[in-house]
Amino acid sequence: MKFQKIPLFIFLLLALSCSENDDPNGDSNPENKFYRGMDLSFQSELESYNVDYKDANGNSVELLDFVESKGTNLIRLKLWHTPQDGENSLEDVKAYALKVKSKNMDFLLNFHYSDYWADPGTQNPPAAWQNMTLDQVKSAIYDYTKNVIAQLNAQNTLPEIIQIGNETDSGFLWDYGKVWNEFSNNWVNYADLVSEAIRAVRAIDTENKVSIMLHHSSVENAIFFFNELQVYNLNFDIIGLSYYPQFQIRDLNLVTSKLNELASTFDKDILMVEVAYPFTLQWNDNQTNYIGSLDQTLSEFSPTPQGQKAYLEWLITTIKNIPNNKGIGFCYWAPDWVAFNGNESTSTNGTSWENQCLFDFNLKALPATYVFNYN
Incomplete structure (x- = not known):
């Protein structure tokens, strides 16, 4: 594409009237990008x-x-291990990721680490992992994650953001990484499993281009969750949060104060x-x-x-x-x-x-x- 020369006074007017967020595809400095995303x-x-x-x-x-x-400027795609009911397989994700990248939008990959929907009340491991020992599951999450990222990288669709688990308030891969009820003292195992997933990402993403996100389902309770994880020094970049008013607090002043407290307490980006x-x-x-x-x-x-x-x-x-x-943006669900x-x-x-x-x-x-x- 050839660009016409712009007179200086017009260029200055454009510069004053625009910001980096005017470009729907972001700017050349990812740290300043404000994500306006959709989960498709x-x-x-x-x-x-x-x-x-x-x-x-x-x-x-x-x-x-x-x-x-x-x-x-961001598309989020969920991934299931061995989908049971039409959910996204790796081939589905790979195919749609190519479409996303062809539009110059960023890509957020959401690992469910399950064959079906994972959320705070349901975190079932893939059927293929359910009779394993904890050490075997650690190996499995590493190998599986690495394989997924390697295949995406091979087709030039490496995600900009990778989410390790979905709404993992209660941990994931129950009971191996469960941190709820009788497993409330099991944080070390949850952290170890998350660490293996992150290590697998970095084995492919050797230049640390990918941001790692951990996801909690509620604005008001996330501080407890991330406080529990601090001692393990997990190498992640983004706090991911869900906010659905029908399930959570409806005091908007409290929502705001909780978000601000999260940012000041943990020094992480918030999506x-x-x-x-x-x-x-x-x-x-x-x-x-x-x-x-x-x-x-x-x-x-x-x-x-x-x-x-x-x-x-x-x-x-x-x-x-x-x-x-x-605050780096939002992603509208479905x-x-x-x-x-x-x-x-x-x-x-x-x-x-x-x-x-x-x-x-x-x-x-x-x-x-x-x-x-x-x-």
């Missing part, structure tokens, strides 16, 4: 349904092109890696939604398209105001998980999320999609 882990499955996503004017769009044009908010309390298929009543929402933000947009604007401002520039099989979808092939998507029931982009260019 469902796309490997949804693409087979030929979902007709549309812009706000009702024009059909290709999803990845559209979200990139609106300012999205709000799972966030969402409803644009309606209605539904568009026959599966029960996670949010369906007003008492599950925030009083400050109505469950309307404008309320969803206002919530996201508040969230971005809050993250950007975390002390010492430690903005694309619409009623993909029509409004007669059942509990087995529907979605529990369509009223928290960033596309309405006519699959038109909602006002919140325009907040991704927020500066």
Whole structure:
């Protein structure tokens, strides 16, 4: 591409009016990048349904092109070991990672270290690891992680961020790395397993280009978790947090103070890696939604398209105001998980999320999609 010479006075005006965050793909200094992300882990499955996503004017769009044009600069993809029910396999992740990189967006890889969904209440090891000794599991997590990263690196899709486990409040790979209930004194084993995963990443990422993230499901309880880990000196870079108002505190001043306390206590970057908010309390298929009543929402933000947009604007401002520039962005969870099989979808092939998507029931982009260019 050839660039025309810009007169000096125009260049100076542009420089004064723009910031590094105006570029939806970030800037040349990753440390200053503010992530405006989306978790598109469902796309490997949804693409087979030929979902007709549309812009706000009702024009059909290709999803990845559209979200990139609106300012999205990070795509998160979940990975399961041996998927049981259509979740992402390594081949799925590799294929979609190529698409992400072709759009010059960054890539966040979320290891579940399970064959099915992992969260604070369920952290089952892959079936292939369940009869192993602790030492064997340590070897398995190292070998598996290294193989995944090696394959991604070989196709030039090395992630910018790698998440070691999903919402690991209670540890992971139960009971080997469980730190909950009767295993509350098991932090050393959890830390050892995390260390093996990190060591595997660094075996491939020898230049330390990848940032390592640990993920906790709640803003208010994360301080305890990371305090427990401090003694083990784990080599990670980012505190990843989920914030879903229906499950957590709804006092926004307390949310802000907890985020600020995390930043000042642990001197780590903070990424709000799972966030969402409803644009309606209605539904568009026959599966029960996670949010369906007003008492599950925030009083400050109505469950309307404008309320969803206002919530996201508040969230971005809050993250950007975390002390010492430690707030590095957010990732909207499943903005694309619409009623993909029509409004007669059942509990087995529907979605529990369509009223928290960033596309309405006519699959038109909602006002919140325009907040991704927020500066």
